[in-house]
Each structure stands twice: as C-alpha cells, then as structure tokens.
Amino acid sequence: MALLVLLSTVSFTVDSHYCGDIFVDSSLFGHAQTCGMDVQQQSQSSECDISKKDCCSDEQVIVEGQDTLKTSFDKLDKDQQLFVAAFIHTYIHLFFESQEDLNSYRDYTPPPLVRDIQVLDQTFLI
Template identity: 75%
Template structure:
C-alpha cells in the first residue's frame, strides 16, 4: 500500500511540474454568441459566415460588420525555474541534505533477518535449577 501511494504521489508531482511549465494557446471561433469551435493544437474551423472583402471594386465601398469573432487565449508557463543546485543558499543546502538523509531509508529494501543461531541446538536440560531452588524473576 505504501509503494502504491508513493508511486501515485510521484506521478502527481511530476504532472504538476509539467503542467506548470508548459505554455499553451486556446483558439476559439464564435459566430455571434455561439461557440463554433475551439482548438489547442491547430487552427479552428470557421462557420463560413465571414465577410469576404473584395479589393477589386473601389467604387463601392460598403463595409459590413463581421459577426464572427476569433479569440485567442494564451496561458504562459513558468519560465524562471531554478535548476542549478550548486547555487543554492546555505539554508536550502541544509534542507536538501536533511531531507535526503531522512528519506534515504524509504528506498532501501529491507534485508532478511540473519539468524546466526538458526542451526544451533541448546544443550539438553538435565534439571531445572530455577524450580529446584525456587528462584523466579518477577
């Protein structure tokens, strides 16, 4: 149970670090007030209602208001990561050293109990001295 919890916690922490450092952009296309499409990785599909501006006819200059809106939301990741460990301050170095020392035994497999007296048989009991002398430790 402890190993399973440890693996789950490790994966969660790795995902938190990954998601906090990655930047991404969400593109959305609205036609009026209705969301038509949104995309994380590519271009959004349009609804086909965009106004086509014809630059050839300069005598008829009618400008229609476009009902479609393209929205782009950019979420910036964390860029200022401190990855160099030799430039840590003294307090931070002490904390890292204490943390590693305290948690080092979590990753070491426990050794089997070595019993050197396993094959040894005690001598035969000739008489029970404690019962004969009526001396008992309480």
C-alpha cells in the same frame, strides 16, 4: 509530483470561434474551424468600397507555463553556497564508508599469558 511540474511548465493556446453569441468550435493545438460565414471583401474599384460588419469573432486564450524552474548556483549568496556545498559533501559521505585501516596492532602479538594476574590479586571490575 512529476505531473504537477509538467503541467506547470507547459505553455498552450486555446482558440475559440463564435458566430454571433453562439460558440462554434474550439481547438487546443491548431486554429478553430470557422462557421463559413466569413465576409470576404472584394473591392472591384477603389472608388466603391463597401464593408460589412462581420458577425463572427475569434477568441484566443494563451496560457504560458513557468520558465524559471532552475535556480543558478551563481545567484546564491556566499552563505547559501557554503550551506549547499557542505550539505552535498556530507550527503555523499553518508553512503560511502572510509576505507582506512584502523587496525594498528595487526603485527603486534601479545605476550603469552603465564598467570592470570586479576585472579591472583583478586581485582575484579564490577
């Protein structure tokens, strides 16, 4: 799952160089190497300007990752905020026990048993 999130958020660029219709080089992190047949235009005078058509071409493919993964709590409507707050509150209390002392009879000692009234009256719960 982490790999899927990483790949969906990473942006990268693929540079490719073609000489005519032939694929020469491709690069993921830098510029692709050329075939060395680049036309260098050197104009010696402004009157004589000769330009040749270059047979080489560069192609650049840009893959942009997803930028909006984090949803802001402020963009939720009131019902959604209430649900998230209640969910977090109940989820946190799942793991912690309440430390209240429910033993309210701690200081109370029962009276001594003189006779067993249930046996004397023969009253038994079934």
